Amino acid sequence: MPPVASYLPCAVFAPEDDSDLGIPRVLISPPRYIQGSGVLDHIGRYLSIVPSRRPALLASAGGQERDGARLLASLRTAECDPVAATFTGECSDEEIARLVDVLGGAQPAVDSVIAFGGGKCIDTGKCVAALLGVPVVVCPSLASNDAPTSAIAVVYTSSGVSKEVRYFPHSPALVVVDTRVVAEAPARYLVAGIGDAMATWYEARTCAKNPDARSELGARPTLAAIALAELCATTLFADGPAAVEAVSRREVTTALERVVEANTLLSGIGFESGGLAAAHGIAHGCTTLPEVHRHFLHGEMVAIGVLIQLVLESDEIEARRVAEFFARVGLPIHLGQLGISAEDSVAADRVMQQAALLGFVGNEPLEVTPAVLLAATERADALGREIAEKVGDSAYWELRKSQGRVGPERSPVGE
Numbered sequence: 001m002p003p004v005a006s007y008l009p010c011a012v013f014a015p016e017d018d019s020d021l022g023i024p025r026v027l028i029s030p031p032r033y034i035q036g037s038g039v040l041d042h043i044g045r046y047l048s049i050v051p052s053r054r055p056a057l058l059a060s061a062g063g064q065e066r067d068g069a070r071l072l073a074s075l076r077t078a079e080c081d082p083v084a085a086t087f088t089g090e091c092s093d094e095e096i097a098r099l100v101d102v103l104g105g106a107q108p109a110v111d112s113v114i115a116f117g118g119g120k121c122i123d124t125g126k127c128v129a130a131l132l133g134v135p136v137v138v139c140p141s142l143a144s145n146d147a148p149t150s151a152i153a154v155v156y157t158s159s160g161v162s163k164e165v166r167y168f169p170h171s172p173a174l175v176v177v178d179t180r181v182v183a184e185a186p187a188r189y190l191v192a193g194i195g196d197a198m199a200t201w202y203e204a205r206t207c208a209k210n211p212d213a214r215s216e217l218g219a220r221p222t223l224a225a226i227a228l229a230e231l232c233a234t235t236l237f238a239d240g241p242a243a244v245e246a247v248s249r250r251e252v253t254t255a256l257e258r259v260v261e262a263n264t265l266l267s268g269i270g271f272e273s274g275g276l277a278a279a280h281g282i283a284h285g286c287t288t289l290p291e292v293h294r295h296f297l298h299g300e301m302v303a304i305g306v307l308i309q310l311v312l313e314s315d316e317i318e319a320r321r322v323a324e325f326f327a328r329v330g331l332p333i334h335l336g337q338l339g340i341s342a343e344d345s346v347a348a349d350r351v352m353q354q355a356a357l358l359g360f361v362g363n364e365p366l367e368v369t370p371a372v373l374l375a376a377t378e379r380a381d382a383l384g385r386e387i388a389e390k391v392g393d394s395a396y397w398e399l400r401k402s403q404g405r406v407g408p409e410r411s412p413v414g415e
Contacts, residue, residue, distance in 0.1 A: 007169050010218020026219035027273045030138075030149050030171040033265050037252045040139060040178040043071055043114070044078025050135055050173050052112035056083045056103045058125045059116040063087075063141060067181065071116060071139075083110055091120040092158045096127045104132060112137055112173070118189075119145045119298065123153035126168060135173035143182045143260045144189040145196045145298050148175050149268030152216060160294075162287045167216075179252045179260050187247040188330070188399040190256075192299030193263035194240050195331045198322065199306045200267040201233035204274030206313065206363060213363035215275040222273055229270030235262040240329050248402075276360035278312055278368065279305035282377075285355035289347055292339050296332075303331040304338050307384060312364065312376040319380065323387040330395035334384030335377070337396055342381055348374060 014023045034046060047055060055075060059068060064084065075082045083106050085099055103110050110132065115125025116139040129136035138148045147153075151168040182190065207213035208226050215221050235258050243259035246252070271280075282305035287293045292301065303326055310319035323333045332338045340347050352373040355361060361368050 007167050008218070009167050009169075009216070010214070012169075014214070014218040023214070023218075023220050025222040026215070026217045027222045027224055027269070028151060028171055028217060029269045029273070030175050031173065033149065033175045033177075035177040035179060035257070035261060035264070037180040037183075038178060039176055040067065040181065041070060041074055043137075043139065043176060044074040044076070044080055046174060046176060047075065047078060047080060047112070047114075047137065050112055050137065052080070052135070052137070054081050054083070054106075054108055054110050055112045055114050055137070056085055056106070056110040056128075057114045057116065058085050058087055058099065058121060058128070060087045060089065060121060063117045063121070067116065067141070071114070081108070082114075087117060087121040087124055089120070090156055090158060090160060091124045091127070091154065092156055092163075094158055095124055096131070096155070099124065099128045100131045103128065110134060114139060116141060118142050119147040120156075122147050123155070126151075126153045126172070127155070127166060130168050135170070137174045137176070138172040139176045139178070140264065141181050142185050142189040142193070143177070143263040144193040146193075146200065146264060146267035146271055148172065148177070148264055150216075150272045152272065156287075160287070160290075162284050175264070177260060177264055179257055182260055183247055183250050183252045183256060185247070186399075186402065187244055188402075189297070190247050190259065190263070191244055191330050191399060192297035193267075194236050194244075194259065194299065194329055195303030195306070195326065196299035197232050197263045197267035198236055198326075199279040199302045199309075200270040200274065201229045202306055202309060202318075202322075203277040203279055203363075204229035204270055206277040206309070206365065207275030210363060210365040213275055213277075213365075216272050216360075221275050225270055225273035228266045229274045232262045232266035232270055235259065235266065237325060240325070244329050275363055277363045278309040278355070278361050278373070281305070281355040281358040281361035282308055282351065282373070284358055285351035285353070286338070288350055288354050289340070295339060300332050300338065303333070304335070304380075307333060308373070308376050308380040309364075311380040311383065312366075312368070312373070316383070319383060320387065323384055324391050327387055327391040327393065328395060330399040332384075332396065333387055335381045337384075337388075337393070348377060352377065
């Protein structure tokens with residue numbers, strides 16, 4: 001596989017010169033998805049179907065310390081000759097270039113990149129693999145966002161502000177999710193993944209209803225993508241609270257398996273082939289506030305975005321339903337819970353100005369300006385505070401008390 005040149009899926013699937021022929025429906029997904037307790041112990045065997053014998057294993061220092069030994073052991077048992085590389089925490093051009101330089105000089109040459117970690121490590125692995133011209137194998141250590149299955153990466157500045165989205169012509173060759181690893185991670189990460197995944201249905205629903213909306217491929221959503229997105233939300237509503245309880249006990253249960261699949265596979269295919277809308281635009285905008293970026297996870301920002309989007313679309317009944325569910329599992333439901341003062345009009349305006357610039361906000365079936373977003377934000381904030389009074393906010397505070405500051409897992413689309 002040669003190194004990937006600059007690639008935009010819309011130029012392939014929906015070029016402007018073919019507009020008179022109509023916009024096609026397109027579905028994208030990884031060829032293999034493997035999920036279960038302990039599956040990372042067999043990563044070497046799974047790699048035979050890529051195929052790869054000289055993989056680069058990319059993980060943070062903490063990931064290498066926790067799980068690197070068993071990953072390397074599995075690879076060597078399968079007669080692979082792995083090369084280890086350390087991810088330093090930010091999916092930036094500087095980090096990508098550094099890793100390409102390190103791994104590009106390996107002899108013999110690497111023939112795949114295994115990205116093990118959170119969303120930013122995974123997205124860095126995708127970028128590095130594309131530049132090296134080899135397949136990427138994704139092994140998420142968290143179920144905190146839907147980045148693992150997508151052919152998309154979000155690149156940040158070195159200071160952590162969203163910079164650009166990069167697209168790849170190939171999905172990850174293999175996605176391996178060890179639910180034992182997920183169960184042993186702090187519950188806040190799973191909960192953040194629920195916030196990110198819940199957006200999948202409401203954004204795909206918006207794109208399906210709006211004939212002018214486009215998926216991340218520049219195409220129209222397929223029925224399959226919409227069905228997966230709806231199943232994602234249905235699963236979260238049914239199994240979300242029980243899955244969070246399972247992680248708090250470090251147990252792998254049926255509810256956890258279902259929610260991990262919803263957070264990762266259903267949401268991943270659903271957002272990429274179904275489309276994004278205002279919820280993710282607002283989450284992107286939140287990264288422009290340094291305090292929010294440092295202390296909150298991508299899915300937590302998306303959760304606020306979901307509520308604002310539903311209010312924007314005048315669906316208050318569903319906004320109330322979602323807000324009550326978010327309150328039960330511990331997601332933020334008003335600006336104060338995202339570290340933004342309701343009186344800080346400068347911060348809110350900054351977020352909405354950035355959100356309105358993003359293309360997928362245009363998938364909404366109405367004109368969306370910063371002023372329109374600000375008005376919806378004020379109504380959503382009031383609704384969230386009302387629900388917090390009604391349902392309580394103990395789940396939200398319990399997650400923070402048990403974990404404290406979080407790490408850099410964020411990947412705003414497919415997180």
